[in-house]
Amino acid sequence: MESRTITRADLAEAVYESVGLSRNESSDLVEAVLDQVSEALIEGDNVKISSFGSFTIREKGERIGRNPKTGVEVPISPRKVLVFRASHVLKERINKGK
Amino acid sequence: MTRSELIQRLAEMNPHLYLRDVEKIVETVFDEISAALARGDRVELRGFGAFSVKHREARSGRNPRTGETVSVEAKRLPFFKTGKALREKLNGD
Numbered sequence: 164m165e166s167r168t169i170t171r172a173d174l175a176e177a178v179y180e181s182v183g184l185s186r187n188e189s190s191d192l193v194e195a196v197l198d199q200v201s202e203a204l205i206e207g208d209n210v211k212i213s214s215f216g217s218f219t220i221r222e223k224g225e226r227i228g229r230n231p232k233t234g235v236e237v238p239i240s241p242r243k244v245l246v247f248r249a250s251h252v253l254k255e256r257i258n259k260g261k
Numbered sequence: 262m263t264r265s266e267l268i269q270r271l272a273e274m275n276p277h278l279y280l281r282d283v284e285k286i287v288e289t290v291f292d293e294i295s296a297a298l299a300r301g302d303r304v305e306l307r308g309f310g311a312f313s314v315k316h317r318e319a320r321s322g323r324n325p326r327t328g329e330t331v332s333v334e335a336k337r338l339p340f341f342k343t344g345k346a347l348r349e350k351l352n353g354d
Contacts (some may be wrong), residue, residue: 166300166301166302166303167302167303167327168302168303168304168305169293169294169297169303169304169305170301170304170305170306170307171306171307173285173293173297174289174290174293174294174306177289177290177293178289178290181285181302182282182285182286182289184278184282188287192271192275192286193286193290195271195275196267196271196286196287196290197287197306197309199262199267199270199271200262200267200309201264201309201347201350203262203267204347204351205315205347205350205351208262209262210262210263211262211263211266212263212264212265212267212291212314213263213264215264215291215294215295218341220351231265231328234300240329240352242352244343244348244351245310245341245343245347245348245351246341247310247312247339247340247341249339253295253298253339254339256295256299257295257298257299257314257338257339258336258337259299
């Protein structure tokens with residue numbers, strides 16, 4: 164089967180079909196879910212969705228990088244990166260359809 | 262923040278909705294993403310991030326303690342790449 168890309172519109176359609184709100188409101192609520200997850204992460208909180216996975220923030224210290232084109236060394240500033248770890252339930256679900 | 266805390270926040274923001282509907286919305290969102298990944302589809306949520314599935318071929322591994330050779334089955338692993346907008350917001354840009 165051809166693989167496709169799922170977007171917000173597909174999630175909104177699923178909410179519309181399963182909850183029975185208007186299409187507009189379904190779409191707003193999908194956005195609200197993503198916004199709340201993002202906001203918690205921005206505040207430095209980890210987000211753990213049972214049977215799906217967890218989003219954690221990892222702080223990376225300063226390190227020396229290199230411009231691959233010019234070979235010049237440049238410092239890479241300390242930054243926060245977001246790491247997603249899938250739950251066992253999700254990993255199993257993905258492998259069952261193999 | 263946990264799933265139930267997320268539901269609680271959304272319920273507070275949407276007092277006109279029944280709690281069971283808010284629960285259903287959160288469940289549907291994560292279930293649709295999971296179902297897409299199980300089908301081998303990609304999920305792209307601009308500004309937030311993209312979920313994809315990567316294939317790992319079967320290989321022979323080694324038990325580091327005993328040195329014994331074991332075969333590792335082929336598997337599919339979920340991956341997440343943070344979206345540009347969220348990555349920038351995390352770093353206060």
